[in-house]
Amino acid sequence: xxxxxLDGKSTAAAIKSEVAARVEALxxxxxxxxxxxxxxGEDVGSQKYVxxxxxxxxxxxxxxxxxxxxxxxTQEEIEEVVRELNENPECTGYIVQLPLPKGIDVNxxxxxxxxxxxxxxxxxxxxxxxxxGDPGPLPCTPNGIIExxxxxxxxxxxxxxxxVGRGITVGRSIPLLLTRKSENATVTQCHTGTRDLPALLRQxxxxxxxxxxxxxxxxxxVKPGAAVLDVGVSRDENGRIxxxxxxxxxxxxxWISPNPGGxxxxxxxxxxxxxxxxxxxxxxx
Ligand SMILES: Nc1nc2c(c(=O)[nH]1)N[C@@H](CN(C=O)c1ccc(C(=O)N[C@@H](CCC(=O)O)C(=O)O)cc1)CN2
Numbered sequence: 001x002x003x004x005x006l007d008g009k010s011t012a013a014a015i016k017s018e019v020a021a022r023v024e025a026l027x028x029x030x031x032x033x034x035x036x037x038x039x040x041g042e043d044v045g046s047q048k049y050v051x052x053x054x055x056x057x058x059x060x061x062x063x064x065x066x067x068x069x070x071x072x073x074t075q076e077e078i079e080e081v082v083r084e085l086n087e088n089p090e091c092t093g094y095i096v097q098l099p100l101p102k103g104i105d106v107n108x109x110x111x112x113x114x115x116x117x118x119x120x121x122x123x124x125x126x127x128x129x130x131x132x133g134d135p136g137p138l139p140c141t142p143n144g145i146i147e148x149x150x151x152x153x154x155x156x157x158x159x160x161x162x163x164v165g166r167g168i169t170v171g172r173s174i175p176l177l178l179t180r181k182s183e184n185a186t187v188t189q190c191h192t193g194t195r196d197l198p199a200l201l202r203q204x205x206x207x208x209x210x211x212x213x214x215x216x217x218x219x220x221x222v223k224p225g226a227a228v229l230d231v232g233v234s235r236d237e238n239g240r241i242x243x244x245x246x247x248x249x250x251x252x253x254x255w256i257s258p259n260p261g262g263x264x265x266x267x268x269x270x271x272x273x274x275x276x277x278x279x280x281x282x283x284x285x
Pocket of ligand 1: 045048049050052095096097098099120140141169241259260261262263264265267268
């Protein structure tokens with residue numbers, strides 16, 4: 001078997017054209033949505049991701065507000081920029097690019113953001129709304145994964161999804177999205193304390209690999225025909241991406257997301273959608 005591709009690039013392109021139409025509609029109301037980003041430090045991956053987000057903004061007509069600090073920035077300096085973005089009327093939604101340098105209290109930074117401008121769905125209020133089932137911005141990567149599956153016709157209802165990882169941007173929240181009534185999946189969450197990961201992976205109809213461990217998911221651990229989403233990003237000595245999924249899995253799985261070209265572009269597209277929805281909410285009532 002050779003897996004069918006869960007094509008993040010073309011799916012993200014489709015979402016971006018939908019977003020562009022919504023930006024145009026907001027313009028007729030005199031509103032120009034603007035995405036703010038705060039990047040702290042010189043991590044090459046984070047720089048690439050932030051650059052990609054602003055490239056996307058230019059494509060769909062969203063204004064860009066970019067803030068950068070060196071990796072020596074203090075908690076207070078970071079929080080000062082967050083306060084400025086909260087007040088900046090040109091910035092209708094923003095993100096703090098993660099990870100932040102060691103020693104910075106990430107939760108304190110996220111909690112300081114104006115929840116009405118949270119474009120990442122990572123503010124405690126947004127995560128609380130997700131738990132309660134209230135509308136609000138959803139975390140971009142989990143939402144992107146669900147959208148990628150939906151737009152390729154991979155059924156979630158009744159599926160057993162095994163999530164590997166418990167990080168703040170994906171693993172922690174994706175079970176909350178997958179177990180909503182609208183998705184109706186059953187989730188097993190695995191992490192470094194899981195006793196027999198291969199045994200659990202072999203039961204999965206869908207695998208979400210978000211551990212950041214190169215080639216953790218091996219062909220012999222995957223049920224034939226399963227859908228496998230490769231979210232983890234490690235880099236080799238030449239800076240090339242090594243995903244969490246061994247390349248041989250493509251011979252066993254029914255569906256596979258390439259990495260790059262799978263979940264990454266979807267994360268960016270769903271971020272744009274969050275920015276537009278925040279701006280649209282601002283026009284309601
Ligand atoms: N504030 C946030 N920080 C981080 C998030 C997040 O959702 N919010 N997620 C990840 C990184 N991420 C988003 O910022 C992200 C990852 C990957 C891509 C992407 O487009 N990847 C390309 C490849 C790019 C390359 O060559 O390296 C692809 O997969 O095709 C975009 C965004 C951690 N931080």
